Amino acid sequence: MARLLRQDGSLTAVFAMTDELAIGAMRTLHEAGLKVPEDLSVVGFDDIDISAYTAPALTTIRQPIPEMGERTAALICDLIASGKSDGVPSSFRIG
Numbered sequence: 001m002a003r004l005l006r007q008d009g010s011l012t013a014v015f016a017m018t019d020e021l022a023i024g025a026m027r028t029l030h031e032a033g034l035k036v037p038e039d040l041s042v043v044g045f046d047d048i049d050i051s052a053y054t055a056p057a058l059t060t061i062r063q064p065i066p067e068m069g070e071r072t073a074a075l076i077c078d079l080i081a082s083g084k085s086d087g088v089p090s091s092f093r094i095g
Contacts, residue, residue, distance in 0.1 A: 001014070001024065001025040001028040001029065002028050002032070005028075005029075005032055005034075011040060012040060012041065013040065013041040013042070013043070014040065014041070014042050014043070015043045015045070016042065016043065016044050016045065017045055018044060018045060018046055019044035019045065019046050019047065019048045019050070019051045019058060019060050020044075020048070021044070022042050022043065022044030022045075022051075022058055022060070023044070023050070023051070023054055023058060025042050026042050026054060026058065029042070036056060037056065037059075041059070042058065042059070043058075043059045043060065043061065044058050044059070044060040044061070045060065045061045045063075046060065046061070046062070046063060047060045047061065047062035047063070048060075
């Protein structure tokens with residue numbers, strides 16, 4: 001965050017990939033004498049509990065993980081029940 005502030009004077013917002021990073025950005029901005037959201041907007045991603053307790057409260061995006069898992073499981077069960085495998089890889093590699 002400090003490097004971004006030094007590099008780009010026209011920065012108006014930061015979208016962090018996690019709330020922890022967004023909270024760290026807010027701290028760096030505070031230490032630089034900048035105010036959120038008056039001087040710079042900060043948005044986090046994942047809606048962890050602590051994000052509601054920052055000052056100011058962090059704007060964050062919540063992912064409905066349980067619902068996403070349920071929907072994925074339902075889709076897989078439907079594919080298995082239908083016996084169709086068109087477009088579904090038989091194996092995949094992670095990493």
